[in-house]
Amino acid sequence: MRYSRMFIPTVKEVPADAEIISHRLMIRAGLMRKLASGTYTYLPLGWRSLLKVISIVREEMNKAGAQEILMPAVQPIELWQKTGRSVDYGETMARFTDRHNRVNVLAPTAEEVVTSIAANEINSYKQLPLNIYQISFKFRDEFRPRFGVLRSREFIMKDSYSFHPDNESLDETYRIMYDTYCRIFTRCGLEYVTVEAESGEMGGSGSHQFTVPCESGEDTIIYTEDGSYAANLEKAAVDPLPKEKADAKIPPIQEVHTPNIGSIEAVCAFLKTKPRDMIKTLIYAAGDDIVAAVVRGDHDLNPEKFTQVLGGRAAELADEPAIEKVTGAKVGFAGPMGIADKVSKIIIDHAVAAMAVGVTGANKTDYHVRNVVPGRDFPLKGENIIVADIRNAVEGDTHNGKKLLFRRGIEVGQVFKLGTKYSKKLAAKFLDENGSEKPCVMGCYGIGINRIIASAIEISHDKDGIIWPITIAPFEVLVTSVNQDDKQVAQVAENIYTQLLDKGIDVLLDDRALRGGVKFKDADLIGIPVRVTVGKKAVAEGKVEIKLRRESQSQKVPIEQATSKTIDLVNSLKEQLIP
C-alpha cells in the first residue's frame, strides 16, 4: 500500500474523552474512531491488525481440532428463558421486539444457540467429542462502557464450545484449549499470566483466565511470589486470620446512640474507631430466602464466594422492607446479634470470627453496640450459621501461608468447564456405548479479539506511539521516502517497496510529499516494527537506513542489500514470537 492513497487519519492532539494509553493511541494513530459510547469504527490500520489477530486465532484453533462455524447475532429470547439466563444476564443483554412482536436478543455469547444445535444434531457418543467455534460480534449493553475498546458494548469475540461424553474427555480438550490459548497470546506478542478464575454466570466447575498485566487493566490478579498460586480477585481464596487476643477483659456490650449515623465511615468518625474494628452485616435475598452476610468493616463481600457458600444460588442485596423486617431497624443499623432465627442462614467471614472485639449495628434504629465479642455476643456455631471465606482478598492476606501479591491486568481470554448446566436445560443428550441417555459434558472458551490489540498497545508503546509486535502490526515494514521530490530517492524507495511486495512482505510505502519530520512522527505513532528510511544523503552514498521501531539506533546498508536485510529482520522478529 501507498501511504499517499491510504486512509490513515493520524492526529496530534489527544482526544479529550480518551483516558488510557491504548485508547489514546488507537485514536491518534488512526486505528479507529468512536461512533457512540462503547462503539467504534475500525479504520484501515485498526482493521488490518484485527484481521491479523483473527487469522492467528483461526490458525491455532483449527490446528487444535476445532471447527469454525457462524451463529446468528440475533437470537430468540425463548432460548435464553430456557436456561434462565434471560434473567441472569439482565439489562446487559440487549433486546428488541420485531414487527411480529417477537422478542429477540443481541447475542452477548452463544451457549444457548450452540447447545440447541448440539441437542438437535448429536445423538451418539460416536459423534463426540466435538469442538466448534466462531469469531463474531457480541453485544453487551454495559452499565458503563469505558477504557476505549477494553469495555465496549460491541466487540469481536472468538467463542468456542466443546461437547463430550464424560469429564475425562472434557479435561483433555480443556487442556488442549489452554495450551492453544498460550500459543495464541504468545504469537500475538503478549506477556500474559494465567490465573484460576471463578466461572460466575457461566456456571460450571473450573476456569482459568488469561490476563495481560498492566496498570490500566480492570481486573485484579492475585498471586504468591513463588508462583504456586495465582487467581483473580473473584476467586482468590485467603487463609483464615489468626484469632486476635484481647488486651484485657472485655466489658459487656454497650449500646450507643448514633442518631442518623448508619454508614461505616460515619460511625467510625462518630465513635472514633476504624473500619477494621467494625462488623458489617449485609442482608441478602436468595430467591425467597433471606440470608445475612457478616464481614469486617474494611472488607468487601465477594459475591462469587458468597454464592458458592449458598450452594450456587445467586443472592442480591435485600430491599429496605426486607432488611427492616429482619433487623427491626432502619437500614444502616444491622448487626449479627439475635437475628439467627430471623434469617435462613448467617454466613460469617473468617476474619470476623477472628476478631477479639468489634463495633456493630444494634438492630435498633439510631443505635450501635460496642464491646461486641464474636462467639460471646453472637454465635459462631449453629444449625444455620456458617463461618467461611466470603470476602475479597486484601493486601496482607496469605494463601497456604504465603503472602498474596496484587496486580492489575486486562483479561484477554478465559476457559471454562461448563459441565452439564446447558446440556441438561436444553436437552443436548446422546446415547453412550451401553445405550443409555446422557447429557453432553461441555466446555467453553473465549477470547476478546479487540482486547488483544488494546493490551498489546498498553504494554508496548513509548512517548511517540505504538510499538507493534510484528505478528499483529498493520504492516510489517514501512518504507519512508524522506525526499519524495528527489527523483532518485523516490525511485530507490519505490524499488525496495516492490521488491519487498514480491517477497510477500506486508509493506507500506510512505510516498507522501511531506517534510521528513512529519513522516517520522507518523511512522513512530503508527508503530510499524521495521522502518526502511530512504533519504537523499544516504542514497548519494549508495545506502539506506534500516531501523526497528523498538530500538533507537538504525543501521546503514547498501541499497542492493536493503531488501534482503529487511526480510532477515522481519523473519527474526517473527521467530521471536514463535511459541
Add this chain to the structure above:
RNA sequence: CGGGGAGUAGCUCAGCUUGGCUAGAGCGCUGCGUUCGGGACGCAGAGGUCGCAGGUUCAAAUCCUGUCUCCCCGACCA
C-alpha cells in the same frame, strides 16, 4: 443507578462569573511563496443554527426551565 465534570470551527480549547459591537485562539484544511532528516515559516482564505427545545429580556454562547449526548469516580458486570 448514585456522585462529579463537559457539550462553542474537523481537533484541543478560551469567552459565560458581571447579558451588549461582526463569537475568538492554536492545530488541521485550501491557495501562493520560501523551506525540506524529527510534527517549518510568511501571506491570503474556507469553515460556527455556541448540543437541542422552550422561557426571561430592547438584547442570550452568557441568565432560567426542560431535554439529549459524552467523559470520570463508584455500584454492577466476561
